[in-house]
Amino acid sequence: MFTQFKNIDTAFRHIKRFSLFVIVGCVLLSGFAIHKSYEQVEKAQNRIHILYNGKVLEAIASDKKSNLEVELRDHIKTFHHYFFSLSPDDRAIKATISKALYLADESAKKQSDNLQESGYYNNIISANISQEIEIDSTRLDINQYPYAFICYATQKLIRSTSTVSRKLVTQGKVRDIKSQTDNNPHGFLIQQWEILVNQDVPLKP
Template sequence: MEKLFDIDKKFKHSRLLTIIALLSFAAIAITSIIFTNQNVNDFSRRIYVVNKNRQFEAMVSDINQNRPAEIRYHLARFHELFFTISPDPKAVDLNMEKAFYLSDESVKRLYDDLIERNFFKNMVQGNVNQTVKIDTIIVDASSYPYRAETIFKIFQTRATGKTTKLGTSTCLLEDVVRTTNSPNGLIIRDFKFSSVNTKSSLEYEN
């Protein structure tokens, strides 16, 4: 009888070890499958570009992950193009052409209004050089269309002195197809702009 109990005890012990081993193998198998899938997904997001026998790696990511940064760059680039004015009318026209690719008719209406007021003509004839410096770009990417506000300084340099204006603009942004002229795949809509003089001096320094 004692031998029977001993055999039964050993059988239960073996069964417990077998169950533990099976559970361990199952856990290892599940972990391996998950790890392998993650590696496959990560590898599938990699793009390799070969240029002149040199290999470059790029990563594919969700467009919404980097959207706020792309919006800020899009707005910074647009303001630099639209508000940078040199005494060369051809340079002004080239900047405006590039700016129009990034925006809609609301910007074109602002441009036409400035034309009617002889703004660009007076700037060119007065040999005025205008540049901008972006201070802050506030982006709300939680809703669509995206909303943004840009605060920037406008510096005007002429023979008689230098003037600084504080500019503020608001707009909506929508997704469009990415192109060479609009690499961020965004277009500015409902653009509104206002400015106030902050300083005018012969000795103003940036």
């Protein structure tokens, strides 16, 4: 009789252990299924369909982080283009500088005011100079926020009789302002911006 009770107790422990394994397995399987379901829903939400010329095209949406470095470089390039691409026209200069100032804080406004006070813009107008800029490279540090950068560029001051090239190096930091507008499509703002080097490139003999 005691042997029978012992066998029943052993069988009960086996059943209990087996039931526990089944329950744990069901929980793990349910958790995996829920996780995969959320992944599939997220993927589906990132896919958008565009109707173009009567055809349905599929596109994949991506967040800013996936293209962070590309967007930062373009923001920096756009700012420098507006700030340094100048025509010998007062209204055109004011228009491009105004566009640049939407992309940076008061440090850029201070640089613009210094150029204005020194008569730089007046010299461009009176001498009929067109100024162009080409970004050579941009060094970025995206491992620390706000993102520090150093921009290397070449300026060209074009007169009717000659063209002068200047070496330009600037530095600053970029922060995310969490909103995008028509005037600031990337939603970044350059801060602590300063010009490190702005000097004529010697002519090659």
